[in-house]
Amino acid sequence: MPRYDFRCRSCGATFELRRTMAQANDPAVCPQGHEDTVKLLSTVAVTGAASGGAPRQAPSGGGGGGGGCCGGGCCG
Numbered sequence: 746m747p748r749y750d751f752r753c754r755s756c757g758a759t760f761e762l763r764r765t766m767a768q769a770n771d772p773a774v775c776p777q778g779h780e781d782t783v784k785l786l787s788t789v790a791v792t793g794a795a796s797g798g799a800p801r802q803a804p805s806g807g808g809g810g811g812g813g814c815c816g817g818g819c820c821g
């Protein structure tokens with residue numbers, strides 16, 4: 746059973762509860778009896794923080810600058 750950390754915004758105490766994932770979002774009550782608590786992200790890894798953005802596009806260098814005299818043997 747995963748463990749969830751909570752912090753009470755009334756008294757500032759932190760506490761942990763073991764509860765199922767189905768109850769993860771249920772409100773937790775502080776050991777002091779306060780109900781104004783927030784869940785902390787500590788032990789449970791949360792995925793989904795995908796950073797959007799366009800992929801970097803590498804400039805394709807080059808560009809054949811043709812010409813020159815050495816192609817055809819004019820240089821000797």
Ligand SMILES: [Zn+2]
Nearest residue numbers: 753756775779
């Ligand atoms: Zn409290």
